[in-house]
Amino acid sequence: xxxxxxxxxxxxxxxxxxxxxxxxxxxxxxxxxxxxxxxxxxxxxxxxxxxxxxxxxxxxxxxxxxxxxxxxxxxxxxxxxxxxxxxxxxxxxxxxxxxxxxxxxxxxxxxxxxxxxxxxxxxxxxxxxxxxxxxxxxxxxxxxxxxxxxxxxxxxxxxxxxxxxxxxxxxxxxxxxxxxxxxxxxxxxxxxxxxxxxxxxxxxxxxxxxxxxxxxxxxxxxxxxxxxxxxxxxxxxxxxxxxxxxxxxxxxxxxxxxxxxxxxxxxxxxxxxxxxxxxxxxxxxxxxxxxxxxxxxxxxxxxxxxxxxxxxxxxxxxxxxxxxxxxxxxxxxxxxxxxxxxxxxxxxxxxxxxxxxxxxxxxxxxxxxxxxxxxxxxxxxxxxxxxxxxxxxxxxxxxxxxxxxxxxxxxxxxxxxxxxxxxxxxxxxxxxxxxxxxxxxxxxxxxxxxxxxxxxxxxxxxxxxx
Numbered sequence: 001x002x003x004x005x006x007x008x009x010x011x012x013x014x015x016x017x018x019x020x021x022x023x024x025x026x027x028x029x030x031x032x033x034x035x036x037x038x039x040x041x042x043x044x045x046x047x048x049x050x051x052x053x054x055x056x057x058x059x060x061x062x063x064x065x066x067x068x069x070x071x072x073x074x075x076x077x078x079x080x081x082x083x084x085x086x087x088x089x090x091x092x093x094x095x096x097x098x099x100x101x102x103x104x105x106x107x108x109x110x111x112x113x114x115x116x117x118x119x120x121x122x123x124x125x126x127x128x129x130x131x132x133x134x135x136x137x138x139x140x141x142x143x144x145x146x147x148x149x150x151x152x153x154x155x156x157x158x159x160x161x162x163x164x165x166x167x168x169x170x171x172x173x174x175x176x177x178x179x180x181x182x183x184x185x186x187x188x189x190x191x192x193x194x195x196x197x198x199x200x201x202x203x204x205x206x207x208x209x210x211x212x213x214x215x216x217x218x219x220x221x222x223x224x225x226x227x228x229x230x231x232x233x234x235x236x237x238x239x240x241x242x243x244x245x246x247x248x249x250x251x252x253x254x255x256x257x258x259x260x261x262x263x264x265x266x267x268x269x270x271x272x273x274x275x276x277x278x279x280x281x282x283x284x285x286x287x288x289x290x291x292x293x294x295x296x297x298x299x300x301x302x303x304x305x306x307x308x309x310x311x312x313x314x315x316x317x318x319x320x321x322x323x324x325x326x327x328x329x330x331x332x333x334x335x336x337x338x339x340x341x342x343x344x345x346x347x348x349x350x351x352x353x354x355x356x357x358x359x360x361x362x363x364x365x366x367x368x369x370x371x372x373x374x375x376x377x378x379x380x381x382x383x384x385x386x387x388x389x390x391x392x393x394x395x396x397x398x399x400x401x402x403x404x405x406x407x408x409x410x411x412x413x414x415x416x417x418x419x420x421x422x423x424x425x426x427x428x429x430x431x432x433x434x435x436x437x438x439x440x441x442x443x444x445x446x447x448x449x450x451x452x453x454x455x456x457x458x459x460x461x462x463x464x465x466x
Contacts, residue, residue, distance in 0.1 A: 017044030063092035098176025121188025178415020233258030283319030286353030322449035339449030363436030
């Protein structure tokens with residue numbers, strides 16, 4: 001745990017008592033603050049009370065007593081409308097922050113030079129976070145990994161010289177971290193997502209940009225420049241005097257890091273140096289993973305890791321659960337769990353990585369559905385549609401792709417396995433990449449992916465890949 005001493009002797013309100021909220025309560029208390037815990041959910045209040053914290057209805061207290069409101073990232077800050085606690089804090093002039101802001105305050109206070117890598121992007125941020133952490137461990141560093149990837153940041157060990165924190169950040173978390181100043185910031189890409197919480201794509205992109213715009217003066221902003229939003233951000237940040245490392249998987253760069261066939265190449269003034277090769281690494285299959293690997297390699301280089309260690313780390317990277325996770329094989333059929341593909345852009349990355357796909361898709365639909373995936377339809381031998389989106393996806397596929405409405409994973413997995421095996425293809429793939437949220441049938445994408453994995457491994461004759 002990281003004791004938060006920045007509010008010692010003061011009273012702090014914490015609203016939203018999930019994992020990060022409760023971790024914030026414990027960290028603030030350990031640092032000497034008085035905590036008032038609150039939630040709209042009775043279960044969260046009961047958990048906080050059972051842990052010994054004072055709970056209250058924040059509608060019934062004096063906001064003049066609070067030094068800060070620590071808000072859970074799932075609570076709306078601006079869109080579609082600010083949460084009532086946000087409005088109350090603003091009226092009282094109380095700063096509204098998140099748990100990563102508490103970490104930043106402690107780092108600045110106790111170990112301002114401790115390495116801190118912050119990672120964001122619409123897609124790929126979890127894989128890149130895990131890969132950066134893996135590379136730094138391969139280089140012999142003490143590494144703490146958390147944030148949006150799963151472990152609440154304040155549950156990690158405290159920042160100190162020589163200890164590297166690698167933290168995944170969602171746009172919601174960036175919004176709540178005004179003093180964010182990483183040693184290395186990574187912005188992978190920006191495509192349409194979370195507009196219900198940001199209003200416009202321009203606002204969403206601006207929030208993402210803050211992570212790399214505010215890197216420390218001695219740090220590096222690593223930016224994937226294969227989309228217009230990030231390309232413009234790189235130019236602005238460089239003009240502001242920050243060190244920018246551009247990364248591309250689509251074109252060579254005179255200055256930056258790019259991927260050419262299976263090589264990660266570093267270029268300075270047009271002079272090229274090979275950093276590593278990613279060909280044949282199953283956990284880094286596909287163009288999207290080439291971008292993840294190139295950005296992770298750029299971060300490792302910025303922190304002094306050698307090319308030889310980066311190469312070794314890339315080859316030993318096991319991959320991330322639920323993101324292009326190779327689950328098992330039966331005969332020539334490969335089963336891949338990409339449950340983290342919760343929007344069309346993420347699913348496109350998986351679909352572009354294989355030919356002869358038996359695609360399981362659907363769930364709680366997002367804006368735009370799968371119309372943007374039409375270029376990949378020729379790769380799909382058949383689709384198995386599940387959840388609320390099944391009828392909508394069926395209309396989009398129309399006569400272009402054979403499909404059946406399976407409704408559930410329990411029906412889709414054996415049907416896809418049967419058809420893939422019977423197709424007589426060289427390398428058929430049963431791919432779960434839903435292009436949808438999971439909330440119609442599962443509490444989160446992890447539970448959905450775990451169910452897929454269990455169903456696959458229960459099929460007769462399936463050999464686990466890992």
